[in-house]
Amino acid sequence: MRLHMSLLAGVLTMTVNSISAQTIDRTKPPETPPLPAYHLPPVYETKLPNGLSVVLLQDARFPLVTVRLAFDAGSRFDPAGLRGLAEAAGALLTEGTKSRTSRQIAEQAASIGGSVNAHDSPDSLIISASSLSEHARKLLDLVADVARNATFPADEVKLYQENRTQHLIEQRSQSEFLADEKLDEVLFGSNPYGHTHPTPESIRKLDIPALVHFRDTYLVPNNAVLIVLGDLPARADLLKMLTEQFGDWRKHAVPPVPMPPIPAARKSLTLVDRPGSVQADVHIGHLGVTRASPDYFPLSVGSTVLGGGTSSRLFNEIREKQGYAYSVYSHHMALKDAGVFGAAMQVRNEVMGPALSSMLTELGGMAKAPVTASELSDVKNYLSGTFVLRLQTQDGIASQLAIVKTMGLPVDYLEKYTTRIRSVEPDQIQSAAKKIIAPDESAIVVVGDAKQIGPALEKFGKVEVTQEKK
Amino acid sequence: MRKFCLPLAASAALLLHGADMKIPFEKYTLKNGMKVILSQDRAAPVVTVYMLYNVGSRSEEKGRTGFAHLFEHMMFQGSANAPKGVHFKTVEANGGSLNGSTHPDFTDYFETLPSNKLAVGLWLESDRMRSLAITAPNLANQKEAVKEERRLTFDNRPYNTAIVDVWPQLAFQNWQSSHSLIGSFEDLNAASVEDVTKFFKTYYAPNNAILCIVGDIQIPEAKKWIEAYFGDIPSQPQPHHPDLSEPGKFTPRTEVYKDPLAGVPAVIIGWPGPSRRSADYNALVMLDALLSGGDSSRFSLDLVKGKKSVISYESNPGWPFASASDYKDPSLYATNLLHNPKFTGKEIVGQVQDEIAKIQNEGVDIKELERARTFLRATRIKDLQSALTRATLLAQYEMFDGNPELIVSELDTFLAVTPEQIQAVAKKYLVPEKRIVLEIVPAPKEKK
Numbered sequence: 001m002r003l004h005m006s007l008l009a010g011v012l013t014m015t016v017n018s019i020s021a022q023t024i025d026r027t028k029p030p031e032t033p034p035l036p037a038y039h040l041p042p043v044y045e046t047k048l049p050n051g052l053s054v055v056l057l058q059d060a061r062f063p064l065v066t067v068r069l070a071f072d073a074g075s076r077f078d079p080a081g082l083r084g085l086a087e088a089a090g091a092l093l094t095e096g097t098k099s100r101t102s103r104q105i106a107e108q109a110a111s112i113g114g115s116v117n118a119h120d121s122p123d124s125l126i127i128s129a130s131s132l133s134e135h136a137r138k139l140l141d142l143v144a145d146v147a148r149n150a151t152f153p154a155d156e157v158k159l160y161q162e163n164r165t166q167h168l169i170e171q172r173s174q175s176e177f178l179a180d181e182k183l184d185e186v187l188f189g190s191n192p193y194g195h196t197h198p199t200p201e202s203i204r205k206l207d208i209p210a211l212v213h214f215r216d217t218y219l220v221p222n223n224a225v226l227i228v229l230g231d232l233p234a235r236a237d238l239l240k241m242l243t244e245q246f247g248d249w250r251k252h253a254v255p256p257v258p259m260p261p262i263p264a265a266r267k268s269l270t271l272v273d274r275p276g277s278v279q280a281d282v283h284i285g286h287l288g289v290t291r292a293s294p295d296y297f298p299l300s301v302g303s304t305v306l307g308g309g310t311s312s313r314l315f316n317e318i319r320e321k322q323g324y325a326y327s328v329y330s331h332h333m334a335l336k337d338a339g340v341f342g343a344a345m346q347v348r349n350e351v352m353g354p355a356l357s358s359m360l361t362e363l364g365g366m367a368k369a370p371v372t373a374s375e376l377s378d379v380k381n382y383l384s385g386t387f388v389l390r391l392q393t394q395d396g397i398a399s400q401l402a403i404v405k406t407m408g409l410p411v412d413y414l415e416k417y418t419t420r421i422r423s424v425e426p427d428q429i430q431s432a433a434k435k436i437i438a439p440d441e442s443a444i445v446v447v448g449d450a451k452q453i454g455p456a457l458e459k460f461g462k463v464e465v466t467q468e469k470k
Numbered sequence: 471m472r473k474f475c476l477p478l479a480a481s482a483a484l485l486l487h488g489a490d491m492k493i494p495f496e497k498y499t500l501k502n503g504m505k506v507i508l509s510q511d512r513a514a515p516v517v518t519v520y521m522l523y524n525v526g527s528r529s530e531e532k533g534r535t536g537f538a539h540l541f542e543h544m545m546f547q548g549s550a551n552a553p554k555g556v557h558f559k560t561v562e563a564n565g566g567s568l569n570g571s572t573h574p575d576f577t578d579y580f581e582t583l584p585s586n587k588l589a590v591g592l593w594l595e596s597d598r599m600r601s602l603a604i605t606a607p608n609l610a611n612q613k614e615a616v617k618e619e620r621r622l623t624f625d626n627r628p629y630n631t632a633i634v635d636v637w638p639q640l641a642f643q644n645w646q647s648s649h650s651l652i653g654s655f656e657d658l659n660a661a662s663v664e665d666v667t668k669f670f671k672t673y674y675a676p677n678n679a680i681l682c683i684v685g686d687i688q689i690p691e692a693k694k695w696i697e698a699y700f701g702d703i704p705s706q707p708q709p710h711h712p713d714l715s716e717p718g719k720f721t722p723r724t725e726v727y728k729d730p731l732a733g734v735p736a737v738i739i740g741w742p743g744p745s746r747r748s749a750d751y752n753a754l755v756m757l758d759a760l761l762s763g764g765d766s767s768r769f770s771l772d773l774v775k776g777k778k779s780v781i782s783y784e785s786n787p788g789w790p791f792a793s794a795s796d797y798k799d800p801s802l803y804a805t806n807l808l809h810n811p812k813f814t815g816k817e818i819v820g821q822v823q824d825e826i827a828k829i830q831n832e833g834v835d836i837k838e839l840e841r842a843r844t845f846l847r848a849t850r851i852k853d854l855q856s857a858l859t860r861a862t863l864l865a866q867y868e869m870f871d872g873n874p875e876l877i878v879s880e881l882d883t884f885l886a887v888t889p890e891q892i893q894a895v896a897k898k899y900l901v902p903e904k905r906i907v908l909e910i911v912p913a914p915k916e917k918k
Contacts, residue, residue: 014686022693024698024699026539026551026593026699027551027596028551028559029552029590029593030584030589030590030593032564032590033586033587033588035564035565035584035586036515036586038585043521061513061514061855062513062851062852062855063851064851064852064855065847072903094765102775103766103775104773105765106764106765106766106771107766108767109764110763110765110841110842110844110845111766111840111841111844111845111853112768112844112848112850113844113845113847113848113851114848115764115765116643117765130848130852131845132844132848132851159778161782162778162810163774163810166734166781166808166810166811167734167781167782169733169734170628170732170733170734170808172688172733173628173731173732173733173734174627174628175626186876276730277626278625279618279620279621279622279625279628283518309558309562310546310558310562310568311559311563312598315558316510319615320555320611320615321553321616323614323618325618326615326616326619326621326622327622328827334907346621346622346626347618348618348620348621348847367883372720377563378559378562378563379562379563381562381563381564381565382562382565382566384565385565385566385583385584385587386565386566386567388514388516388565388584389516389565389566389567389582391514392513392514392516392855392856392857393852393856394852394855395852399615432492438857451810457727457876466739470733
């Protein structure tokens with residue numbers, strides 16, 4: 001392992017002090033220099049004539065190559081009657097092409113020390129692949145084949161349908177999944193952002209023509225970005241390989257992104273009855289913002305102060321002080337054309353009422369008063385520091401670059417991330433909190449035993465009870 | 471912190487991989503007996519401070535199940551100079567992340583920080599080793615947190631009760647190994663401040679700990695700091711480690727667990743494994759890679775695809791924990807398979823045993839083995855990108871094997887295993903006569 005090329009150039013020289021047990025003061029945390037600035041290694045961007053965006057980053061720390069091929073083709077592109085189509089297309093891309101069987105794809109990937117698979121998110125379908133760097137050419141050949149030539153063999157589609165049906169049963173036996181599923185529905189209504197999972201019916205209805213249509217409509221070069229990073233071949237050789245593999249891939253127009261209206265935020269309280277539950281899963285949600293919104297960075301900082309770590313308000317109040325929950329947090333997620341802010345906890349049935357009261361009070365508190373100077377400075381450090389920790393691995397860098405490219409952001413977004421976090425002011429957080437975090441118009445979804453927790457919930461407003469899906 | 475390395479979150483297989491890598495490190499012992507491993511690595515401006523204690527749930531006494539884990543919670547409740555809340559706040563305010571976890575044979579704690587913040591991690595770890603605040607209110611609060619964790623992770627989730635409470639009872643006969651890691655509510659309630667104090671003094675002494683630091687550090691400076699922060703923490707008598715050996719003659723066994731929370735059936739199959747680092751152990755690691763490593767493994771190609779019976783699976787030496795280091799000897803090789811309800815658990819067991827029989831009878835194709843070797847090597851390189859992984863392995867290999875160098879050299883040992891050795895180990899260990907089976911069957915909820 002050769003660890004020269006510094007990913008984060010020019011960082012940190014430590015002053016060497018002479019220290020001994022006599023000279024250090026153990027009663028106080030040691031004084032250390034401020035966090036270093038982050039510098040992204042140079043990113044090379046180009047575009048093939050067929051519209052395929054290409055992003056290359058040389059990272060020779062480890063003898064590996066990592067690839068992401070990302071399409072604007074996530075679950076939001078699923079037709080209304082065929083939820084889970086993007087997910088199915090992703091899963092089945094690697095189950096057979098014009099020239100390779102599913103078995104050959106799996107064996108060839110393993111024999112170059114790698115893997116190739118594809119997953120969907122609400123906005124994107126992303127093929128992720130990696131191998132030992134000496135096999136970069138073979139890896140690109142595999143990625144191009146599954147992206148361009150997937151055939152969706154009938155027996156593989158049938159097996160997918162059977163196993164996905166069972167997997168959905170397994171997912172729905174978990175109360176967190178039920179809570180997420182319901183909250184998305186409540187927040188987004190019939191907008192496809194509200195339906196990121198298939199249903200038993202949509203899995204049954206899945207067929208080869210639908211998969212082929214999806215592939216031919218969305219998996220085209222002008223709708224994709226290819227990210228290649230790691231210990232790469234020489235630039236000219238690599239570009240030649242890319243042209244060989246992807247150059248004659250035909251482009252064609254992609255239909256406009258479906259974006260039916262999202263219902264306005266409104267207060268609601270939904271109880272998903274899960275008889276026998278010893279805990280209640282509480283998820284509170286509100287529509288959030290995109291990464292382009294001026295509220296994005298204030299909301300990132302605010303949501304972290306509220307429930308982003310082990311020194312957050314929710315953790316301290318609900319877990320450490322009250323002992324109501326083991327897990328309690330808040331977070332926000334930006335989609336390409338929307339966002340979600342959420343807070344969640346799992347509490348035992350007996351404390352349902354007081355725990356929900358506490359959580360609502362904490363959410364409201366973010367709008368009532370500005371965060372303190374120490375909360376602000378701690379969270380800025382936390383977000384800046386852990387951002388760099390995530391970039392230790394090739395997968396970490398690839399994932400961040402994929403977010404940047406699929407969200408339509410400039411590549412220097414990563415380099416400027418910590419600066420933007422640091423420039424957030426308390427009044428911006430409070431203003432974002434009034435719109436998004438304060439629970440006046442939030443949706444509350446609780447999954448639990450209605451008999452046990454129903455009465456406690458009724459004190460918070462009109463409860464709509466639904467049955468758990470199986 | 472606060473979490474087991476959750477069985478269902480365990481990655482499918484493999485502790486292996488590496489070759490042509492160099493991971494320089496330096497190992498020494500402080501006067502109080504604390505072992506130190508330092509590894510400088512400039513790949514990223516981060517540092518991991520990893521603290522490993524030689525105590526786990528298999529160190530517990532009867533009537534005190536769940537104690538090691540409850541104690542792990544107490545380690546985040548404050549110390550003389552870093553009172554309650556300060557540990558979390560200090561790590562996060564310095565841009566770092568942290569956690570701790572309890573395993574059968576060890577308990578660990580870490581902070582990963584920007585590399586110029588090394589002293590912060592040392593200050594925190596030394597302060598709680600020196601002066602943990604064991605108070606009645608802290609203990610009462612953490613008992614509640616652990617109970618909540620139990621409700622969340624076990625009592626309200628499918629499979630986990632079967633995996634963590636039922637499986638060890640079936641798999642092991644020695645109480646030290648067979649009791650629940652998270653413990654019973656009764657035992658948690660019974661834990662007193664005196665118990666916790668005694669446990670701390672016995673097991674959280676410097677001579678029962680290994681400190682491993684990996685990252686962009688200056689070695690001489692790190693050594694000075696370590697001496698300054700840890701050097702004068704007094705050592706304690708070496709703790710007694712209980713006898714973990716399995717008594718008597720092995721009898722194969724099968725049990726059915728009805729899980730009211732599960733919607734899809736699963737089956738766990740285990741076999742007592744060879745002793746750690748023996749030639750058979752190395753061969754078993756390769757056998758596992760062939761059976762379950764990646765999409766081109768036999769379970770994947772023959773059972774998920776061929777028989778269309780298994781939906782997903784995970785297996786490794788040390789399962790249901792994530793790695794072979796989770797158990798000292800004795801350990802098990804086990805696999806957990808979620809399967810299509812069209813098949814019975816018994817049929818799945820038969821299919822898995824047939825896969826093993828193919829290797830027992832026909833041996834291993836060299837091409838297939840070569841592919842598994844490449845897969846292992848690449849997987850290990852990927853894992854070693856993270857400073858935390860490197861620190862974890864260096865420290866654990868020191869504690870379990872007395873040899874951190876294994877972080878690199880074990881891969882060569884695995885890659886040198888021959889097809890004949892794999893066939894032999896399959897015949898010797900993975901046979902029906904030495905098998906333990908737990909079928910997990912979805913059951914209707916009880917009417918209240």
